[in-house]
Amino acid sequence: MRKITVKYAGECHKCHATLEVGTEAMYEKTTGIFCIGCEPKDVEEIRQYRQARADRKADKYEQWAKKRRDKAHAVIEHNKPFTTDIAFCTQPGYLPFRERILKQERKAYQNIEIAKEFEDKASSLRHVRVKGDAERERQLQRDAIKAVLKPGMEVDTGLYGLGTVKRINKKTATVTKDGSKLVVDLSFIKIV
Numbered sequence: 523m524r525k526i527t528v529k530y531a532g533e534c535h536k537c538h539a540t541l542e543v544g545t546e547a548m549y550e551k552t553t554g555i556f557c558i559g560c561e562p563k564d565v566e567e568i569r570q571y572r573q574a575r576a577d578r579k580a581d582k583y584e585q586w587a588k589k590r591r592d593k594a595h596a597v598i599e600h601n602k603p604f605t606t607d608i609a610f611c612t613q614p615g616y617l618p619f620r621e622r623i624l625k626q627e628r629k630a631y632q633n634i635e636i637a638k639e640f641e642d643k644a645s646s647l648r649h650v651r652v653k654g655d656a657e658r659e660r661q662l663q664r665d666a667i668k669a670v671l672k673p674g675m676e677v678d679t680g681l682y683g684l685g686t687v688k689r690i691n692k693k694t695a696t697v698t699k700d701g702s703k704l705v706v707d708l709s710f711i712k713i714v
């Protein structure tokens with residue numbers, strides 16, 4: 523989060539005080555704007571603001587997606603009497619009306635594709651990350667393997683291949699392989 527000079531009047535996302543143009547505020551694109559001192563510092567609080575912001579944005583994408591899809595399906599439904607009429611579809615020659623129908627159909631299917639992209643975008647937006655998430659996830663992996671790991675076990679160390687557990691440390695395990703000792707992060711280890 524960084525200190526900025528307010529360019530457009532708005533309000534603090536925490537206390538809702540008005541932020542006048544020209545005053546200083548704390549800002550981060552993914553989290554929002556706050557008066558100085560109101561900005562969230564704790565990662566879980568930051569996550570909440572990011573999540574709320576991401577959800578609002580994602581809702582918008584989903585609304586756009588729905589509108590496009592509904593419209594596309596309405597067109598496809600409306601054209602069905604023609605598009606399911608084999609005689610109409612296969613009659614040789616250039617029929618301006620048929621061309622128009624086909625053009626509408628192509629456009630409708632394109633819109634369905636765009637709707638899908640919007641929905642993908644929305645679901646990736648909702649997946650909010652904060653500082654430390656990767657390390658927390660890695661620690662969960664370490665804890666899981668630590669709960670079952672015992673000296674003497676055959677393990678796959680990933681990078682160095684198979685080895686035997688000699689000792690289990692806080693975040694790593696000492697593994698012996700061909701007489702040499704290796705220190706491997708617990709999150710890389712798989713029991714074989």
Ligand SMILES: [Zn+2]
Binds near residue numbers: 534538557558
């Ligand atoms: Zn505030």
